[in-house]
Amino acid sequence: MRKIIFTLFAATALTFAIGTSDTEASTYTVKPGDTLWKIASSNNISVNQLLTWNKLSSNSIYPKQSLKVAAVSAPAATPTKTSAPKTSASSASTYTVKAGDTLSHIARIHSTSVSSIQQLNKLSGSNIRPGQKLTVSGKAQATAPATVVKAPAAAPAVSKTSTYRVVSGDTLTNIAKRYGMSVSQLMSSNGLKTSTIRVGQTLKVDGTSVSKQPVTVSNPVAAPSTSGKVSSVVSIANSFLGTPYKWGGAAPGGFDCSGFIYYVYNQAGITVPRTNTTGLDAISSTVSSPQVGDLVFFKNTYRAGISHVGIYIGNNSFLHAGGAKVQITSMNDSYWGKHFDSYQRLNVMK
Structure with a gap:
């Protein structure tokens, strides 16, 4: 009798183990230091798939969290x-x-x-x-x-029409130049009778010239001297070109400047806290010769002091969440050039 009971118990345990291995193949348990980008890369899937399959509204994950890393329907369809x-x-x-x-x-x-x-x-x-x-x-x-x-x-x-939120120091002239428009076009598009604008005002702008920027300056982004993680930073940042600007945003649905830095660097496996431009300035050190992946800080834009940040991508250009969307801008831009503060490198990159 004992022998029969033992045999039944062993058979049940074996069946349970086989079933468990199938389930575990489609899930992943988060470990300390993991990011969605790291998990997606190691499982040969995309970050968007992870977000969708696990119904995540942001990139926040925690140790011991169980994530789906394969579509539920995929295993059933494959054998037949x-x-x-x-x-x-x-x-x-x-x-x-x-x-x-x-x-x-x-x-x-x-x-x-x-x-x-x-x-x-x-x-x-x-x-x-x-x-x-x-x-x-x-x-x-x-x-x-x-x-x-x-x-x-x-x-x-996206290239037909976009919007721009006016910040302190803006004029119709510098906004028009930034978007490849004339002042009269800008006034006509927004039904303006005078050149007076106010901070926080939303203006319709011609997105055509903005959308062409990545094509002309994004190719020279990779630098031979940069590490694999820095290359990932640039690649991930480029993938969000055109994403709408959103005050306080730190996820693919919309970014502000510091939220963009936080999301991109963490997705590349570089731990950066969710802070503002002043906080990022505090954990970085000034460099005289910037490298791809370094931060570019600007001051006295919508408020006094350090108030904007972007990612230096070479060719005297930087990638940032500014104006109406994530975009690439020249350091010689008439607006950003006069508000430039410094090139800095995150202390965790040293």
């Missing part, structure tokens, strides 16, 4: 219809780069990772050019063909 996804993937396993594309954007629309695309195409950095053909993961492409078709159509929609 293996040939169907392969056919779909083989017929569309390449992607032609379009103006404004970044590796992060391409990875997201094909539900794969930046590192996977870099390995498949033997890319050492994040530089890509319009017209370039890239091999993408066929496995993920089969699950989201509709996204691949629709994603390029979203970019032109």
Whole structure:
């Protein structure tokens, strides 16, 4: 009798263990120091997939948290219809780069990772050019063909019209210059009868010239001397070009300048606290010769003292959440140039 009971117990335990291993294969337990970007890269998925599958409204995670790292429906479909996804993937396993594309954007629309695309195409950095053909993961492409078709159509929609929130020191002249418009165009678009504007006022601006900025200056972003984490910072930051400016925002739905720094650096595996520009200034040290990935601080914009921050990306340009959206701006810009304070490096980067 004891022998029979033991046999039944052993069989039950074995069945339970097998079932558990299947479940664990699609989940991941967060460890201290983990970020969504790090978890997504190690599981060959995108940050957006992690956010969607786990119904996360921000990038905040905590140790011992259980995260889904695979679609629930994927395991059931694979054993019975293996040939169907392969056919779909083989017929569309390449992607032609379009103006404004970044590796992060391409990875997201094909539900794969930046590192996977870099390995498949033997890319050492994040530089890509319009017209370039890239091999993408066929496995993920089969699950989201509709996204691949629709994603390029979203970019032109942003370029038609955008908005800009007036900050202290702004004039119609410098706002018009920043967006490639004339003062008369700016006044006409906003029904202004005089040149008087007020801090906090929202103005309609021509987004065309802004949307073209990434195409002309984002290619020289990767610097040979930068580390892997710094390259990730730039790649991740580029993927959010055009994201709306949102006061206090620190997630993909909208960023303010310090929230953008917090999100991008933490996604790249560099721990930065959620603080304001003054706080970031306090944990950084001034450098005379900036490198890609260093911070650029500005002063006396909407308030006195250090009041704005961006990421230096080389070619005398910086990437920041400013004006109406995340964008790339020249250090020679008539507005930002006169408010420049210093180049600084986060102390954790030393």
